[in-house]
Structure formats: structure tokens, C-alpha cells
Amino acid sequence: xxxxxxxxxxxxxxxxxxxxxxxxxxxxxxxxxxxxxxxxxxxxxxxxxxxxxxxxxxxxxxxxxxxxxxxxxxxxxxxxxxxxxxxxxxxxxxxxxxxxxxxxxxxxxxxxxxxxxxxxxxxxxxxxxxxxxxxxxxxxxxxxxxxxxxxxxxxxxxxxxxxxxxxxxxxxxxxxxxxxxxxxxxxxxxxxxxxxxxxxxxxxxxxxxxxxxxxxxxxxxxxxxxxxxxxxxxxxxxxxxxxxxxxxxxxxxxxxxxxxxxxxxxxxxxxxxxxxxxxxxxxxxxxxxxxxxxxxxxxxxxxxxxxxxxxxxxxxxxxxxxxxxxxxxxxxxxxxxxxxxxxxxxxxxxxxxxxxxxxxxxxxxxxxxxxxxxxxxxxxxxxxxxxxxxxxxxxxxxxxxxxxxxxxxxxxxxxxxxxxxxxxxxxxxxxxxxxxxxxxxxxxxxxxxxxxxxxxxxxxxxxxxxxxxxxxxxxxxxxxxxxxxxxxxxxxxxxxxxxxxxxxxxxxxxxxxxxxxxxxxxxxxxxxxxxxxxxxxxxxxxxxxxxxxxxxxxxxxxxxxxxxxxxxxxxxxxxxxxxxxxxxxxxxxxxxxxxxxxxxxxxxxxxxxxxxxxxx
Numbered sequence: 001x002x003x004x005x006x007x008x009x010x011x012x013x014x015x016x017x018x019x020x021x022x023x024x025x026x027x028x029x030x031x032x033x034x035x036x037x038x039x040x041x042x043x044x045x046x047x048x049x050x051x052x053x054x055x056x057x058x059x060x061x062x063x064x065x066x067x068x069x070x071x072x073x074x075x076x077x078x079x080x081x082x083x084x085x086x087x088x089x090x091x092x093x094x095x096x097x098x099x100x101x102x103x104x105x106x107x108x109x110x111x112x113x114x115x116x117x118x119x120x121x122x123x124x125x126x127x128x129x130x131x132x133x134x135x136x137x138x139x140x141x142x143x144x145x146x147x148x149x150x151x152x153x154x155x156x157x158x159x160x161x162x163x164x165x166x167x168x169x170x171x172x173x174x175x176x177x178x179x180x181x182x183x184x185x186x187x188x189x190x191x192x193x194x195x196x197x198x199x200x201x202x203x204x205x206x207x208x209x210x211x212x213x214x215x216x217x218x219x220x221x222x223x224x225x226x227x228x229x230x231x232x233x234x235x236x237x238x239x240x241x242x243x244x245x246x247x248x249x250x251x252x253x254x255x256x257x258x259x260x261x262x263x264x265x266x267x268x269x270x271x272x273x274x275x276x277x278x279x280x281x282x283x284x285x286x287x288x289x290x291x292x293x294x295x296x297x298x299x300x301x302x303x304x305x306x307x308x309x310x311x312x313x314x315x316x317x318x319x320x321x322x323x324x325x326x327x328x329x330x331x332x333x334x335x336x337x338x339x340x341x342x343x344x345x346x347x348x349x350x351x352x353x354x355x356x357x358x359x360x361x362x363x364x365x366x367x368x369x370x371x372x373x374x375x376x377x378x379x380x381x382x383x384x385x386x387x388x389x390x391x392x393x394x395x396x397x398x399x400x401x402x403x404x405x406x407x408x409x410x411x412x413x414x415x416x417x418x419x420x421x422x423x424x425x426x427x428x429x430x431x432x433x434x435x436x437x438x439x440x441x442x443x444x445x446x447x448x449x450x451x452x453x454x455x456x457x458x459x460x461x462x463x464x465x466x467x468x469x470x471x472x473x474x475x476x477x478x479x480x481x482x483x484x485x486x487x488x489x490x491x492x493x494x495x496x497x498x499x500x501x502x503x504x505x506x507x508x509x510x511x512x513x514x515x516x517x518x519x520x521x522x523x524x525x526x527x528x529x530x531x532x533x534x535x536x537x538x539x540x541x542x543x544x545x546x547x548x549x550x551x552x553x554x555x556x557x558x559x560x561x562x563x564x565x566x567x568x569x570x571x572x573x574x575x576x577x578x579x580x581x582x583x584x585x586x587x588x589x590x591x592x593x594x595x596x597x598x599x600x601x602x603x604x605x606x607x608x609x610x611x612x613x614x615x616x
Contacts, residue, residue, distance in 0.1 A: 002050045003156050007085035009056030012113045012143040017053040019149050044153045060100045061196050074104045081107040081159040088112040095235035103189045107159035108136050116142040124245040134162040169230045176211045196224040258351040268355050272374050275339050283331035294323045317499025321492045336382045337476035345467035363443025365395045376406035380580040398446045400588045404576040405439050410539035411572045417543050418568045422556040522566050523612045537578050542571045566608045573604035
């Protein structure tokens with residue numbers, strides 16, 4: 001059996017999915033799309049049940065990738081039953097989607113979630129009107145407390161198709177639907193979609209478009225607006241019957257503080273800066289412990305084995321990759337995901353996105369992009385993984401470029417360790433100024449040239465609540481495991497390749513071949529090219545490799561201040577680290593990953609060359 005969970009964003013659908021499936025979750029793109037689905041299995045009475053967590057949507061008649069995916073899956077009837085999750089405190093808006101799902105006639109169960117929030121707000125819920133209207137099982141649940149979650153699978157196994165609900169549409173729309181049904185043998189749902197320009201039957205769409213133009217000229221409204229208004233009015237009447245007591249007016253309204261420019265922006269900046277400082281300080285401390293323990297208990301004992309040179313080179317490459325990967329994953333990625341899970345579960349994330357929306361619009365994105373850009377200061381890996389939170393592919397493409405340019409903690413090591421130590425603090429801050437200026441310019445350009453539709457930001461202001469530590473940890477670990485089991489194997493493979501290139505002398509040959517170009521373009525010795533290549537594995541390795549190849553950690557004695565400055569700028573702008581590239585491949589595909597790589601290489605070399613020409 002296969003069940004699909006569907007609902008608005010922020011209704012607790014994914015929380016229910018995780019409680020039913022545990023951690024054995026597979027994340028994959030739906031065939032022919034870039035939209036990700038979560039799939040997981042659960043066992044009930046010795047039978048395996050597959051669950052599909054569809055992306056959150058507000059309706060099925062929009063043009064976004066998520067809405068098109070939901071329509072495709074329902075039309076193909078890939079699920080044996082649909083589990084419709086509804087936020088009972090926002091019932092009218094949620095019923096709009098529920099009524100559309102019911103039109104497909106697939107066996108269905110309705111879960112009225114957030115019953116605990118409804119009780120706190122003084123709402124009394126009677127599920128009877130929904131049960132009578134659709135003829136399906138209706139379950140009141142509180143996913144945050146695990147209440148009645150165990151009833152969902154048995155109800156889905158026994159689910160029956162919903163009754164056909166006749167929504168009273170405008171008489172012109174009703175007449176158009178009847179005409180299209182007769183002319184093309186289309187059902188009511190297909191005719192309604194066609195009037196809104198949706199569907200794959202060109203003849204039906206052409207006829208519906210002609211009728212829709214006539215209706216629009218009479219009503220001074222599009223057919224989509226008329227249909228939406230009729231559905232909302234119908235949903236409101238049902239909601240008024242289900243909710244039998246209005247909530248009392250709240251004594252205090254935290255949103256009046258959190259969503260205003262003052263003091264909302266200072267609070268947001270304080271939270272973001274505090275998050276970065278916490279992750280950077282604690283992450284650096286934990287990373288130092290991990291690296292030291294790895295050296296003591298893995299690398300040193302391995303070197304003491306005195307294996308043949310090739311075996312030793314391969315072994316060291318693998319151990320260094322494990323050291324780099326674990327040094328990133330546990331200190332930085334896990335801590336970031338803990339904090340992000342707290343912000344998500346507390347409801348503050350939507351307030352932050354609301355405040356940042358105007359600024360993000362200028363670079364072609366919406367307020368939700370503030371989270372990936374902030375995460376990138378600590379580590380680009382979780383930042384790239386979080387761009388899936390953005391709604392459109394256009395936004396995800398723009399974010400993938402900008403996020404990979406943000407100076408992460410590893411790049412901060414380059415800036416502080418090379419420029420700050422050997423050139424000066426002022427010069428180190430100027431590197432940040434150059435990078436931020438380029439990020440802004442890149443965003444402005446991409447916002448004008450990146451193809452795709454621009455969508456307005458519609459985000460549910462979920463109630464503020466106290467996060468559950470158990471659920472926060474579980475969510476953070478689920479996200480971390482995706483990095484460990486997907487990015488780490490690719491990181492290991494890349495490290496082995498670089499190790500083989502170094503063992504067979506190809507890196508040395510590469511350095512000698514590149515010296516004429518690095519000297520002419522950047523004014524740097526040839527071995528700096530090798531350091532840049534090793535920086536692809538991990539950015540700090542560019543610093544370490546440069547010191548090894550230069551023969552001294554006192555880089556100021558072998559390179560001029562200008563050379564050190566240029567090397568740092570090029571390294572910071574150069575190709576993202578291998579872990580970031582592997583995650584980019586998964587999130588946005590090979591074409592965009594290649595474009596990001598080529599752009600950052602070209603940008604690093606261009607800016608480095610300009611600095612050399614202007615200051616040499």
C-alpha cells in the first residue's frame with residue numbers, strides 16, 4: 001500500500017510523516033521534476049506501508065513546480081489513499097486545498113492537526129460537518145504531542161473515496177463547465193482546470209480559453225479569481241460549522257514586536273549574529289578536538305605501519321577526507337541544524353523571512369533566503385542543503401550562486417591566517433568588503449537574467465511555541481545523516497583522486513605548467529596553483545598546502561604582502577570546497593553546479609588579476 005500526505009505548508013505534515021516512518025527516509029526527485037519527495041516505510045500488522053510526503057501547497061491550481069507535482073501524482077492515482085493534513089486553527093484556508101483533493105475521488109483520511117493549539121486558543125472543534133460532507137474518516141490530532149498519530153495508518157487502510165462535493169460556482173462558470181464536458185467528454189475537474197489554463201489537452205485548452213476570455217470581460221475578473229472566490233466562500237461556510245466557539249482576543253501579541261522593523265530587525269540581527277558566534281566558537285572547539293583525536297588515534301598509527309608508498313598515500317587521502325568531513329559535519333552542520341530546527345519549531349523562522357523579504361527581493365529572492373545566506377557564514381554545506389526551502393527553481397539557482405560566495409568559517413581561516421597575520425587587519429576586512437560587493441553585484445545581475453517565474457511570498461505565520469528537544473534533535477540528526485551518507489562518499493572519492501595525482505607527480509607537473517600563467521596573471525609562483533587545487537578538498541588545506549610547498553609557515557618571508565593578499569582573495573572566491581560541490585550536485589543538478597564552478601573560478605582569477613594590475 002502507498003499513502004500520500006498532502007497539506008498546506010507548516011501544518012505539521014512532515015512531523016507526522018517522521019513520526020510514522022522514523023529515520024528510514026529516502027529523499028529523491030519526482031521523475032521529470034526538480035521537486036524533492038520524502039519517502040519512507042512503516043509496518044502495520046506485518047504489512048509494509050509506503051508513505052510519500054508531498055511538498056506543502058496552498059492549492060492545486062497554481063503554476064509552481066510543487067503544485068504541478070501534486071496534480072500529477074493525484075491524476076496518476078499513484079497513491080492508494082491520501083492523508084490530508086489540515087491545520088485546524090487555520091481551517092478555512094486549509095479547506096480550500098482539501099476540497100480540491102476530494103475532487104480526485106481517491107480514498108482519503110482527514111487529519112485535523114494542531115488540536116492542542118486550538119484548545120489553547122479557546123476553539124471548540126466539531127469534526128462532524130467535514131465527516132458528513134465528504135463521508136471519510138476525520139481524526140483530531142496533535143502531532144507535537146504524538147496524540148492520535150497511531151490512528152492514521154489504520155484509518156488510511158480502511159479509507160473510502162470521498163463523496164462528490166458540488167461547490168456552487170458562478171452561473172457563468174457552471175455553464176462553461178457543462179459546455180466543455182459535453183464538447184470534449186471531460187469531467188468537471190478537468191473542465192475547471194482548463195478554464196484556468198491548466199491541462200494537457202490543446203483543443204480543450206483552446207476552447208476553454210475562448211470561454212474564459214468572455215467570462216472575464218463580463219465580470220472584470222479572471223476565471224481563476226472567480227473560482228477561487230467561490231471555493232473560499234464555500235470553505236468559510238464549512239469552517240463556521242466546524243468551529244463552534246471563537247477564540248478570545250489574546251492579551252499580548254508577540255508578532256507586534258517580532259514583525260516590525262523596530263525592534264524586529266535588531267532582534268533578527270541579534271539572533272543571526274548570536275547563532276553564528278555560537279556555532280563558530282563551539283564548532284571550532286569541537287573541530288579542534290575531533291582533528292586532534294583523529295591525528296592521535298588514526299593518522300599517526302597508520303603512518304607507523306610503514307606501508308608501501310602508494311598504499312600509504314591512498315590511506316592518508318582517505319583518512320584526511322574522513323577527518324575533513326567529520327570535522328565539518330559534527331561541529332558545524334549538526335550545530336547549525338540544531339539551531340535551525342529550534343527556530344523552525346518555535347515559529348520564529350517565518351518572522352525572520354517576513355522581515356528580510358524586502359531586502360531579498362532586490363537580489364531576486366524572497367525572505368526565506370536569509371536563512372541559507374546566514375548559514376553560509378559558518379559552512380556552505382548546510383547552507384546549500386537549506387536552499388530547498390526556497391519555493392521556485394529560479395530562487396534556488398540564484399541562491400546556489402550567492403551562498404557559495406559567502407565567506408564560510410574555512411575561508412575566514414584563510415583571511416585571518418594569511419591576510420590578517422601577514423598583511424594587516426584592515427586588509428583582512430577589505431577582503432570581506434570585496435566579497436560582499438561581488439555577492440551584491442552577482443545577485444542584482446542574476447535577478448535580471450535568471451529564467452523562471454517570480455512568485456510572491458506566501459508564508460504561514462505559524463503560532464509561536466516551545467520546541468520539543470526530542471523532536472529538534474531527531475530533525476537535526478535526520479538532516480545530518482543526509483550529509484554523512486551522500487556527501488561523505490563523494491568527498492572520499494575526490495580525496496583519493498587528488499592523492500593519486502599527488503603520488504604520481506601530476507600535481508608537481510601541473511604546478512610547473514601553471515607557473516607562467518600564475519606569474520603573468522596573478523604575480524604568484526607556480527606552486528600556489530597546487531595550493532589552490534588542494535583548497536578544493538577543503539579551504540583551509542590551501543593555507544596548509546601553501547605553507548608546505550613554500551617550505552615555511554612564515555609566509556611573509558617568502559611571499560610579498562601583495563602576493564599573500566591576491567592568493568587569499570583568489571582562494572576565497574575560487575571553486576567551493578568538494579563537500580559543497582557534492583551537495584550542489586544533489587540540490588540543483590550538474591548544469592548549475594558546473595555554472596557555479598566556472599563562474600567562481602573566472603571571478604577569482606579576474607579579481608585577482610585586477611588587483612595585481614592595479615597595485616603591482
